[in-house]
Amino acid sequence: MSRHASSNRRIVLAARPQGAPVPQDFRLEEQAMPAPAEGQVLLRTLYLSLDPYMRGRMNEGSTYAEPLALGEVMVGGTVSRVAASRHPDFREGELVLGASGWQEYSLSDGEGLMVLGELAQPSHALGVMGMPGFTAWHGLLNIGQPKPGETVMVGAASGAVGAVVGQIARLKGARVVGIAGGADKCRYVVEELGFDACIDRYDPQFAAKLAIACPDGIDVYFESVGGAVFDAVLPLLNENARVPVCGFISHYNDKAAASGPDRLPALMAALLYKRIRVQGFIILDHYAEGYAQFLREMGGWVAEGKVKLREDVVDGLEAAPAGLIGLLEGKNFGKAVVRVAQ
C-alpha cells in the first residue's frame, strides 16, 4: 500500500443533471482509507474509463441498470493495482481490471475482478482490449456481419468504439466510411486508422458529402450517435442493411421528448421497404459467451499493429467530471481515460 495515503478521495453523484451535466452534479469527497476484511482486497485505481453510458446512470429512471442513488460513487471501469490482499486469488502488486468507479481506493471481494498480468499500457484494458473494443467487435461481427466489398458506416469514427469498428471492418474486407466531429478527427480517422473516407458532421454539406462518400450505399451502420447523423445515414441504407445500436449519444442529454417532426414513421417505412434489421445490444450480456474469443483475436490484431486506438488521457481523479462533460459534447479525441495514479 502506498505509504502516504491515509484517506480515499472519491466522486459521488451530487445532483441529477437537468440536460447536460454540470460540475455541480458531482462532488469530491474524502473518506478514511478503507481496510480490507478477510476475503477482500484493497485496490488502488490507476486508470478510470470515461464512457457515454455513464450519463444514463445519472438519471432517475432506470435504463438497463439500476440508476445511481444520490451520494453514491460514480460507476466506471478501472484498472487498479492490488494495494493489499486478504483474498487467496489476488497478490499485492497485481494489476486487475474491475469496476471500482470514480475513486482512488476501493475494496473488492474479488467478484468481477480480472487479473491482467503486467501490461505496457494498462489503460488498453479499458479501451481497445476492454469494454469499448469488445463492444465494437461483438456489434460489428455478430450483428453487423459485414461481407467483403460491403460498405460499413461508423457513426462516431474517432471514438473508442467506432475507431475499432472501422479497423475491424477493414480487416474483414469492407469499405469503411466514418463520421467524426471536425477536420482533425476526420484526418486522423483516414490517415491513422485507415478508413476509406471520413465526413465531418459539422460540415454544412454533411449529408450531401456523406452520400457522395457512399456511392454504393451503406450495408452496415454502426450506430452510437442518433440525431442528425442518423437522419443523414438512413436514406443511404441499402436493402438488407444491418444496424447494430450500441448508443445514441446525441440524445443522452435530452430533457424531454423532442418536439418534432415525428421521425418514427419514416424509420418504419425505411425498415420495411429496405428490409433493414436494427438491433440494440448491451455488451455486458455477452462477456460469458464471447470475451475470451475477443481477447485472443483483438490481442493478435493489436500486437500486429492492425488495430490501434488513440487515448485521450486526463490526469487526476478531480478531472473526471470535466472529462465526462466533454465526452458528451464530443470534445474527447480518442478513448477518454482518467489517470488516477501512476
Place this chain on the structure above:
Amino acid sequence: MSRHASSNRRIVLAARPQGAPVPQDFRLEEQAMPAPAEGQVLLRTLYLSLDPYMRGRMNEGSTYAEPLALGEVMVGGTVSRVAASRHPDFREGELVLGASGWQEYSLSDGEGLMVLGELAQPSHALGVMGMPGFTAWHGLLNIGQPKPGETVMVGAASGAVGAVVGQIARLKGARVVGIAGGADKCRYVVEELGFDACIDRYDPQFAAKLAIACPDGIDVYFESVGGAVFDAVLPLLNENARVPVCGFISHYNDKAAASGPDRLPALMAALLYKRIRVQGFIILDHYAEGYAQFLREMGGWVAEGKVKLREDVVDGLEAAPAGLIGLLEGKNFGKAVVRVAQ
C-alpha cells in the same frame, strides 16, 4: 372462354390519392377482350385479393416496387381460370394463381403463374394459403422466432396476416394476445381463432388493458399497424424482444411527416436498453426459399382445422375501390377479397 364476354372491364389508377384514397382516384374502363398470342394464356379473374400494400403503389414515390403510373391497371394478386391457352404449360379450364390486377380478363406469358389444381375454396390461395399466410408464417417463424411460453403480440389480429400469425404462435406453444378494432372482432379473435386475449384498440383504456393482458411482457410483436398501437406495445416489450415489421397501415394515408413529438429517440432508447431486434421484410423476397415449405406446413394445418381465416368477400370488380378504401380504415373483417366472377 365465357360465351358472353366480348369486352374486359378493368380498374385503373385515375389520380394519386391525397391522404386517404377516394372513389375518384379509381376509374372503371372497358376495353376489347384481349386475344392471346402464341405462348400466352387468357385468364378470367375469379378472385382478386385486396391488401394494404396496394396503397403504397398508388403513391408517386417508389417503395420497394415501382409506383403505378396514372392510367395503369391497379395491381393485385388473383385466382383465375384459364379461359384460353396458347401456352404448352397451361390448359383451358385450369385454376391459376397470379397477379392479373383489378380486371376481369388478362393475358399472361405464364411467368409467375402457379397452377392450383381444383380447390374447394379457390380464394384461400389469396389468403391463408397465399401471400398473407406466407407473410405470417415467414415473419413469425423466421424473424419472430417465438419460444414456448413466450408472449406474442399481434398488432392487427383479425386481419389476414395477423389472424394467421396468432394461430401459428399458439401452435408453437406461445401465449398470444391480439389487438383488433371493436368488440366483435376481439370476440372473434379469442373465440374463433383461439387467441388468449384480444384488446380493442378503440377502448379508451386501450394501453392500460393491453398491459394487463401481458403480465409477463411481450417477447415477439408482429407489427403491421404503427401509430398508437405501436406506442402502446413499445413499453411492454421484454429484453431481447423481436419485432418483425410487415407493414404500418396506420400511416399509409399520411400526407406528410407527422408534427411530433418525435418518437424516434424513445424507440432507439428502448431498442438499446432492451436489446430489441426490429426487422422489416417484404415477403416477395422469400418465395424461392420458403414458399414450398410454407404450402406443405400450412396446408396440413388448414386441413386439420388448426389454422383458419375468415374472409370478407365483396362481389363484382366495381366493388374493389370501396373495398380497398374500407380496408385502409379497418372496416374489413377478415381477409378482404373481391369475387370478380364465379
